Amino acid sequence: MWSNAASCPARTAPTASIRLELLAGVTGMSQRSELARELTRALIRCHSVTPQDGGALAVLEEQLKPAGFAIYRLRFSEPGAPDVDNLYARIGNGAPYLVFAGHTDVVPPGDTAAWRFDPFSAEIAEGEVWGRGAVDMKGAVAAFTAAALDYVATHQPLKGSIGLLITGDEEGPSVNGTVKLLQWAAKQGEHFDHCLVGEPTNVEALGDTIKIGRRGSLTGTLVVHGTQGHVAYPQRADNPIPHLLRLLTALIAPPLDDGSAEFDPSHLEILTVDVGNPATNVIPATARARFNIRFNDLWTPQTLSAEIDRRAAAVAGGARYELSFDPCNALAFVTARDHFTDLAVEAIAAHSGRIAHFSTSGGTSDARFIRNYCPVIEFGLVGATMHKIDERVPLADIDTLADIYSEILERYFDQAPV
Template sequence: MTDPVALTADLIRCPSVTPEEGGALSLLEARLSAAGFACTRVDRNGIANLFARWGEKGHARSFGFNGHTDVVPVGARADWRFDPFGAQVEGDWMYGRGAVDMKSAVAAFAAAAMDFVADTPPDGAVILAITGDEEGDAKDGTVALLDWMAAQGEAMDVCLVGEPTCPDEMGEMMKIGRRGSMTFFFEALGVQGHSAYPHRAKNPVPALAKLVDRLAGLELDTGTDHFDPSTLAVTTFDTGNPANNVIPAACRATVNIRFNDAHSSESLTAMIRGIAAEVAAETGIEITDRVSVSGESFITPPGRLSDLVAAAVEAETGRVPVLSTSGGTSDARFVQHHCPVVEFGLVGKSMHQVDERVAIAQIPQLKAIYTRILRDYFA
């Protein structure tokens, strides 16, 4: 049997801070190849990705796992109790960057897949699509894998993403969708001048302040069947002006929106730009914007896939997971264009924190859940 705890430790010891591969995907490629998986590196623009398939290409039934081995920076190493890439064990915990997000889950589904196909070879294909670019720009990670799969005629019928999904207890939550995310970068343009002679200048600060205040007061919606209300947050407001007697020529602000399925990025862009145009007309200040869309909201309706995962989780943990769409974005936002997708993984309390750590007992438990999902899917 493949030990997912040992594999987790091996992966943590790979310093795979985005965009560095750090040896993590090479390690997985070697292990999966030895287990009979056909492995292909799908690297793009310096980003490492791995596609692994057991079974025939284009089989009528295929179950996919998606995950990432890249991790966020460790910050100040002096703040860590142990080497962030040491996989140090203390008591019931294993410490290291990526322990929760999400090298344990990658180890768990890789171990589950390798043992499953060896013990009970299924009538179908098992696919692992693992990226090194989830924590970065995410333009050449799972997107590159899906582009390559489309070009090669590879396909997953359904997919499970192993992101940490449980707030406090193992098994309490799974994700069946995610909110969309978009960011507006505003710039208000005026005329610089002396603060003692404001009539000779054109101050962009009050205009932009009026805009962000108006946006901050918006109620975008009251929620939908599967989503909480959409949110809008003003995250920066800057003039870059070090002088107290100079009216600046420009002012900038950033606004982030997390939106549900009552909206699209296009509808929100039209709405926000309309409000900005109103403020510009009222103040006589030119306001421009740049929009960045991280992903649209999506939902995999409750049904066969979510039932399959929920049944396995309940069997192994005794808990029926809540079907949630909370949290930030994940690579499921890309997979949902390819096939139905849900997410289930570990308790995520310490992800991205100093002294990130995983409860060791949860790793084989997660492997058991993934194994049961595979067994029930191919039954």
């Protein structure tokens, strides 16, 4: 535990001083690792809780611009959602174009007194760097930035193009971040051939998992209307709660499906059941529930909502109810396996010693937007401590991840046509 008054380190403003001048000359593994480590720490020190940038994008710009990357800082707005700062960087003019994508925003640290160190101090202890965003996903952003800088410094002229798509809205509503950054890039005539997102995909050890797809996410609301009355005279009332329970049971069973070739079975989880009745002698007038369905590629939001409607109607009886669904921007998708997925597996094995397996599990990510523009895979750090108190990442994993990204760059452009 740390104390603000006694031992909280001073907030360190990120500066250009961490740039390794040796990248302008001969570089190697140790320099790339050093840059990845220092960039990770500089990014963690930025208070970039969604939707705040906290200086994180400036840290990246200070490294990328002197290396020749064209930098675009873009703020997007929309009524009802916070403004968000984003960064797009590109170097090179031709194809193939490999773009790395990620986010510098983080979830709130929670109870800061419960942390071993100040969550924005980026302390190093026991071979790990500690802080909010270390795993999700400032460590990966730092690693692919260091890999890209290293590659650019040692491969001139470039055989293609390298880019970065960085948002500050992934942990938030995802309205003014990647989705609009992609729309902006398309209007500029930008075309991506492949994308790698640095989300924390690994389960037990670095190198065990590549995400090649994501499940969809659909959220719904069920409201049942009854008739309020005295509990001693139930015949004069209509309790909505039994109706709600019957309807919810029908939504859960039987299972929605048995899974598909690439996905586990879809599942519905009840999130809340609310009546708002403080009295012990009153039958309530209304009961409501919220639920979320993580669905596979057997469904679309339209077919899934129709199935939920059908299930509710089949058991409704005389219940008066309303069933509605939130707008859905998270569809299930799978990236086809090709030379890019193969070379990623080979690069990961070369530096981790593990053969990564393909997965579509977990929550949503910004890959759901990118897949509309180019094939996309996800590979980052081990997600064991993401969003938790004392989030942290081994320094050795940052080193290895930077090496893997560097190997992917080497193989990607080596295989490109002359």
